[in-house]
Amino acid sequence: MSNTIISATANSEEVAVANGTHVLNLSCYVAGKPIASDNVLQVRSPYDNRIVGTVALAGAKETNEAIEAALKGGKKLNRYERYSVLDKTRHLLMQRKEEMAQLISAESGLAIREARYEMGRANDVLMFAAIECLKDDGQIFSCDISPNGKARKIFTFREPLNVAVAITPFNHPLNQVVHKIAPAIASGTPVILKPSEKTPLTAIRLTEILYEAGLPHYMLSVLLGPTSEVAEQLVKDERIDLVSFTGSVAVGKHIAKTAGYKKVILELGGNDPLIILEDADMNLAVTLAAEGAFRNSGQRCTAVKRILVHENIKAAFTKCLVEKAKEYTCGDPADSETKVGTVIDEPAAIYLEDVTKKAVAAGAKVLLGGKREGALLEPTVIADVPRDAQMVMCESFGPLAPILGFTDIDDAIALSNSTSYGLSAGVVTNNMQHAIRFVKELKVGTVNINEVPGYRIENSPFGGIKDSGLGIKEGVIEAMKCFSFIKTFSMPW
Incomplete structure (x- = not known):
């Protein structure tokens, strides 16, 4: 359920509700002065729809x-x-x-x-x-x-x-x-x-x-x-x-x-690829793919949204990724054992479910996950995804791990550059010449070798080109x- 505006007056910072939880009553601020308003935004948990807080609006x-x-x-x-x-x-x-x-x-x-x-x-x-x-x-x-x-x-x-x-x-x-x-x-x-x-x-x-x-x-x-x-x-x-x-x-x-x-x-937005070459360290590639696709519920502009794997190792990689993805438990966000919480709301989860179904209808195979309950969507591994599938041409902001194959470096570069986005990319290889070529030819703002596309520190330059930003x-x-x-x-x- 989306957050909604109601007519009410927030007159205390925190109030108890019937189920014993607490609701924050906050307000906007104009230069340090809290706003008093009858227009109040209810902020609800995507997990159980409880009211987390309210905000008096400007x-x-x-x-x-x-x-x-x-x-x-x-x-x-x-x-x-x-x-x-x-x-x-x-x-x-x-x-x-x-x-x-x-x-x-x-x-x-x-x-x-x-x-x-x-x-x-x-x-x-x-x-x-x-x-x-x-x-x-x-x-x-x-x-x-x-x-x-x-x-x-x-x-x-x-x-x-x-x-x-x-x-x-x-x-x-x-x-x-x-x-x-x-x-x-x-x-x-x-x-x-x-x-x-x-x-x-x-x-x-x-x-x-x-x-x-x-x-x-x-x-x-x-x-x-x-x-x-x-x-x-x-x-x-x-x-x-x-x-x-x-x-x-x-x-x-x-x-x-x-x-x-x-x-x-x-x-x-971003539609960041993780490109896995034939010489890649398999354990590293699998770990980066899972971390990049599932962390933060896949809701990062720099999340791994496409996993491009050389055809010669695609079967072995896919098998390993399915096993690794089983470690990413999905459930109550408040539970310290949960690795993947909800996406931002149920409509977002429904969209992700829909693009997965469309990919399957076009020949893709869901190997793990894919089940949705409200805003919860299980981490999902999808193989044999068509190159023109909606989930890989547009940004899919959630815990999806679509796998696509490529035949050689030329094919990998062309496939990576084939969408309207240009934010980040990760390349897994032990070949320095190949790494340098990807750095030079990928049309993105950042290329990380043997790391997820989104790796950075907080003071390093960050940004994309094409539909990912103005550079x-x-x-x-x-x-x-x-x-x-x-x-x-x-x-x-």
């Missing part, structure tokens, strides 16, 4: 107030003060690690072990962003290096933007948010956050922690509400300097068309460049 009035508060500004934090806020936020977050992990799991349906892992990633983002506050990437250019030069020097430094907008998806309720907010704060840029309506509770809790850590309130607002009054208004407003969006291709392209004259960062990189360091601009000045020297 409207056009609050959206405008958030922009005006950011533009008005307030106390400007120096580098050390920005470092201190981010570092304190990191420590406060880690003190509440289990509480936050349980909230992530409850509102998203992700297995608790995945939520705990996400807490560690968020810790890294905050740590790297804090460290970058203490660095200066300014440059100096001597002007007497040409016959037309003068005895001057040109200096560069960074200045923050006036205000940025960050729009985040559901699949990483904490880490996707931190990846936008932390670099903005590190750059000194006020940001207005619009998290996913499907997983807003974690984002609001993070906002409250940032305020507690000493972030000036004008630096951060968090808004949810009707699309026309919040998201659309934020994207179109001429006072906004930048829109950073992570989500679907359709919405990303709509933002690109409507944003107007401002910076736009689009991190969109603008994220990751803490690159994001900080986007959330600022370079000013130059020169002096006699």
Whole structure:
């Protein structure tokens, strides 16, 4: 069941309900001020449909107030003060690690072990962003290096933007948010956050922690509400300097068309292959395929969505993967033994079930899994998948492991490049010449050799091309460049 808006008034932070569980009553914030509203979003667990929390929603009035508060500004934090806020936020977050992990799991349906892992990633983002506050990437250019030069020097430094907008998806309720907010704060840029309506509770809790850590309130607002009054208004407003969006291709392209004259960062979908060559280490290949396809319920833009295997080893690999996939137990996300929780909601699971049926109708074979119960979909291994099947031409955001064969390297490269996406790829091989060729010829933003497509650290550049994005990189360091601009000045020297 999708999260729904109801007419009610949230008048306390946490209330008990009939079954003894607790419901968080939260609100949006305009520059630190909680919003009082009769329009309330119910956030339900994808696993058992219980109400996890509610959020008092914003409207056009609050959206405008958030922009005006950011533009008005307030106390400007120096580098050390920005470092201190981010570092304190990191420590406060880690003190509440289990509480936050349980909230992530409850509102998203992700297995608790995945939520705990996400807490560690968020810790890294905050740590790297804090460290970058203490660095200066300014440059100096001597002007007497040409016959037309003068005895001057040109200096560069960074200045923050006036205000940025960050729009985040559901699949990483904490880490996707931190990846936008932390670099903005590190750059000194006020940001207005619009998290996913499907997983807003974690984002609001993070906002409250940032305020507690000493972030000036004008630096951060968090808004949810009707699309026309919040998201659309934020994207179109001429006072906004930048829109950073992570989500679907359709919405990303709509933002690109409507944003107007401002910076736009689009991190969109992926259809990432894991390419397994004939010389690959079989145990490594199987492990990477299972981890890449099933972790986070397969809900990563960089998840393994296509497993391309050389025909000479395809049968042996498929047999091993089926056995490995049996280890990925599916069930109650709150159970520490569960490896795969739900996808984000039942409609998403129904879509995945449907594309699997279509592939089977076209000749594919389900070797393991495939059963659905509500938003739970078992990790599914599918063999003999046609190259034009919907599940491999479009992004299938869930725990599916479709296997396709290829005959040689030329065929593997052509097959990998055959979709409209270009985010990441993984290649499993012990042949350096082959590895180099894939690095050069795959039309993606990242190629990882003997690793899953999505491997990175939180400050390394990340982003895709084609329908996966505009080629603008994220990751803490690159994001900080986007959330600022370079000013130059020169002096006699």
